[in-house]
Amino acid sequence: MPARSKKGNAMIRFYNGKTLRFTPGVHITSDEVWTDGGVIVYVGAPREDKPAFEREIDLGGDLVMPGFKDAHTHTAMVFLRSLADDMPLDRWLSEQVWPNEAKLTEEAVYDLTRLGILEYLSSGITASFDMYVKNDAYAQANIDSGFRTVICAALNNFDADVENIEREYLKFNALHPLVSYRLGIHAEYTTSMERMEYMASLAEKYREPCFLHLSETRAEVDGCLERYGLTPPQLIDRVGLFRYGGGGFHCTHMSGEDVALFAEKKLWAITNPASNLKLASGIAPLEKMRRAGVKLAIGTDGAGSxxxxxxFREMYLAAALQKVAEGDASALPADRVLEMACVGGAEAMGLSDCTDIAPGMRADLVVLDLQRPNMQPENNLIKNIVYAGSKENVRLTMVEGRVLYERGEFHVGESADEIYRRANNFIRKIRD
Amino acid sequence: MPARSKKGNAMIRFYNGKTLRFTPGVHITSDEVWTDGGVIVYVGAPREDKPAFEREIDLGGDLVMPGFKDAHTHTAMVFLRSLADDMPLDRWLSEQVWPNEAKLTEEAVYDLTRLGILEYLSSGITASFDMYVKNDAYAQANIDSGFRTVICAALNNFDADVENIEREYLKFNALHPLVSYRLGIHAEYTTSMERMEYMASLAEKYREPCFLHLSETRAEVDGCLERYGLTPPQLIDRVGLFRYGGGGFHCTHMSGEDVALFAEKKLWAITNPASNLKLASGIAPLEKMRRAGVKLAIGTDGAGSxxxxxxFREMYLAAALQKVAEGDASALPADRVLEMACVGGAEAMGLSDCTDIAPGMRADLVVLDLQRPNMQPENNLIKNIVYAGSKENVRLTMVEGRVLYERGEFHVGESADEIYRRANNFIRKIRD
Structure with missing residues (x-):
């Protein structure tokens, strides 16, 4: 271990606490963790030959663990929070989401993305899988905040310039280490067969996985069956979008055959339990998919829904809703849900170096405060996190080796108050 | 307004923020709030003739509102948190809860209650409706913490001394301003007809309402139908326990006739959505009960389940689960849920002077931090609280005019660390 970082970056030491690791199997150690620039360089017992750290963080018994990955979201939709509640999905989209989204400028997407990133950090989320609009402004807000994001293409019938997808794919995968880009369409019900086939040709050309909103509502499934005689997973597979993998967001209404298809093709089912409740879409069959071997991850969906x-809300719901849906309190246990949130999300997004606290992994991590009433007594730390954890437990969030959030304060290049001010200016403007 | 408090107690002023009031109808003002001892003495515009306050709290735009009431809980069950997850209700009770509860001492109940109260305060809860064991130790922990509680009798077949209920009723209703006591039985399935009839005679003697666990699971309802040919609400009404009002905890499985009975007799249905999910008990028909005019409140149930x-979790679930259960995203709107949590709970518990921010009400209130990402932008504050609020937003919790929690710190007469230490000592002892 060098006395100083080879890269000239700041080295940070986390000590005197616990470390949660996922390999081999989820377990908790008393290891300390060293980061160097954007990378974890050491996880193990305290050592004599310590380098000169820029900062040594005394955990005081608290827990270092991999950051949560938000594997399906629309970050800038924070402007729709509490603006359009209590409506079904079809009316919510047509009467509130789409008309208001038409008013979004590049500047607004930048400002709103900034706000959404603050909320991720306060919840221990270190990367997002985002599908939305005005990706240049979106990517810049992530870069300026120091936050990691994977942009998902959202081809649909409203896009004027279909070829823009390929340009974006090439541009955003070369832009910045914090940004990457995956292929995808918005959904079957918003995308013509011709455009789906075009996306399949891109997936083939670049040997890339594809993602989309899939079987989110009963109406979507029924519509697809009527149009094509196939469920959405069957259709998307038939068109060739899943040739190199990928998966679906929501997957709320999956038939037995759909589940078998997902397992066989090693596709990701990315669940959004809170949004599915609030829009009355349903409860995804996570326990059935888990038993069938389907790969699972968790997303928040946008703040509009x-x-x-x-x-923490998503993890609790993912577990608790399975218990009531299956009539079986042992369905989808806590350690599996934690793995979905930390590891599954990263793998679905193509962030295979963000899955664990281990040397060589990116330094995307969170420190949870265990000295709070909801983490006491210490019967079982993993169950405490999944079944009782909340944002009050997020002491620190680090992305790519930089502390972006600590004890309620944000370190993202501008103040939270300024970000709130601009977001409120925007909503006042569109409501007038 | 006197220059000094008549009672010689500390007067506190909250200013420069917002105030959420429930009468007439839920609304938000820019009023300031003055407390004097345990009472709210002024709510209105800033005034020239200010008394000498002991403390003036600059809200900086934050919100004062009535505290949440936890209308069904078993506080000391925090020791079972994460100890006995992922089991159905019957096995959970017989294999984990009852054997471990047998090990509870008076000292343990005191210590564990202290821990549970910390968690209430961190969530903005200012009073609990508690049903558990060793009520002397329980009441003392509340008094020593400065927390408000209503104890509910829990008569059942395991009680050796049936007459103790009447002694407790008389003792705890005279003990301390923070403590009161209501009649009740544990549940139909744990209480013989003879004991239910005894409780009905007490309700008659003191003209008191009665509460109990009611129709929590399908199995409970089926068992009651088999034993008596009546649903639990019908039976309890027939036995006379509801002669002077009262209600049921959970009310997960209510027939149309049960709902009509509750509406007609003005009984309280106290919902516990998180516990009902996690134990796979079901989803209570809150929207159906609301439409029928049934009085509604919310509880957390114990931390074991x-x-x-x-x-915040309970409010979100109460609303969101109705939307998915009814297949209607407009079911159970946010303002109604907030009213259940703040006003309904207080009325169910007999705390009619803890329902609002208004002169003459007890000074049981919470300050919510609105300068957090989840409360931005400010489209609709009430929906922000119910659909996006979390414990990170609880800036201050006051009970009976005393600040017991502020910016992460507890002021309950002893340190949180000491309370955690004793709780962990107890669980180590019972596990060895």
């Missing part, structure tokens, strides 16, 4: 960007 | 004591 959720209305929070809070991984 | 929930596993958190977090009113």
């Amino acid at each position: 959720n209305n929070a960007l809070d991984m | 929930n596993n958190a004591l977090d009113m």
Whole structure:
């Protein structure tokens, strides 16, 4: 271990606490963790030959663990929070979401993305899988905040310039280490067969996985069956979008055959339990998919439908809703849900170096405060996190080796108050 | 307004913020709030003739509102948090809850209650409706913490001394201003007809309402139908326990006739959505009950089944689960849920002077931090609280005019660390 970082970056030491690791199997150690620039360089017992750290963080018994990955979201939709509640999905989209989204400028997407990132950080989320509009402004807000994001293409019938997808794919995968881009369409019900086939040709050309909103509502499934005689997963597979993998957001209404298809093709089912409740879409069959071997991850969806960007809420719901839906309190246990939130999301997004606290992994991590009443007594730390954890437990959030959030304060290049001010200016403008 | 408090107690002023009031109808003002001892003495515009306050709290735009009431809980069950997850209700009770509860001492109930109260305060809860064991130790922990509680009798077949209920009723209703006591039985399935009839005679003697666990699971309802040919609400009404009002905890499985009975007799249905999910008990028909005019309140249930004591979680679930259960995203709107949590709970518990921010009401209130990402932008504050609020937003919790929690710190007469230490000592002892 060098006395100083090879890269000249700041080295940070986390010590005197616990470390949660996922390999081999989820377990908790008393290891300390060293980061160097954007990378974790050491996880193990305290050592004599310590380098000169820029900062040594005394955990005081608190827990270092991999950050949560928000594997399906629309970050800038925070402007719709509490603006359009208590409506079914079709009316919510046509009467509130689409008309208001038409008013979004590049500047607004930048400002609103800034706000959404603050909320991710306060919840211990270190990366997002985002599908939305005006990706240049969106990417810049992430870069300026120091936050990691994977942009998902959202081809649909409203796009004027279909070829823009390929340009974006090439541009955003070369832009910045914090930004990457995956292929996708918005959904079957918003995308013509011709455009789906075009996306399949891109997936083939670049050997890339594809993602989309899939079987979110009963009406979507029924519509697809009427149009094509196939369920959405069957259709998307038939068109060739899943040739190199990928998966679906929501997957609320999956038939037995759909589940078998997802397992066989190693596709990701990315669940959004809070949004599915609030829009009355349903409860995804996570336990059935888990038993069938389907790969699972968790997302918040946008704040317009959720209305929070809070991984603790999602984890609790993912587990608890399975218990009531299956009539079986042992369905979808806590350690599996934690793995979905930290590891599954990263793998679905293509962030295979953000899955664990281990040397060589990116330094995307969170420190949870265990000295709070909801983490006491210490019967079982993992169950405490999944079944009782909340944002009050997020002491620190680090992305790519930089502390972006600590003890309620944000370190993202501008003040939270300024970000709130601009977001409120925008909503006043569109409501007038 | 006197220059000094008549009672010689500390006067506190909250200013420069917002105030949420429930009468007439839920609304938000820019009023300031003055407390004097345990009472709210002024709510209105800033005034020239200010008394000498002991403390003036600059809200900086934050919100004062009535505290949440946890209308069904078993506080000391925090020791079972994460100890016995992922089991159905019957096995959970017989294999984990009852054997471990047998090990509870008076000292343990005191210590564990202290811990549970910390968690209430961190969630903005200012009073609990508690049904558990060793009520002397329980009441003392509340008094020593400065917390308000209503104890509910829990008569059942395991009680050796049936007449103790009447002694407790007389003792705890005279003990301390923070403590009161209501009649009740544990549940139909744990209480013989003879004992239910005894409780009905007490309700008659003192003209008191009665509460109990009611129609929590399908199995409970089926068992009652088999034993008596009546649903639990019908039976309890027939036995006379509801002669002077009262209500049921859970009310998960209510027939149309049960709902009509509750509406007609003005009984309280106290819902516990998180616990009902986690134990796979079901989803209570809150929207149907609301439409029928049934009085509604919310509780966390104990941390053994929930596993958190977090009113934000309960409010979100109460609303969101109705939307998915009814297939209608407009079911149970946010303002109604907030009223259940703040006003309904207080009325169910007999705390009619803890329902609002108004002169003459007890000074049981909470300050919510609105300068957090989840409360932005400010489209609709009430929906922000119910659909996106979390414990991170609880800036201050006051009970009976005393600040017991502020910016993460507890002021309950002893340190949180000491309370955690004793709780952990107890669980180590019972596990060895």
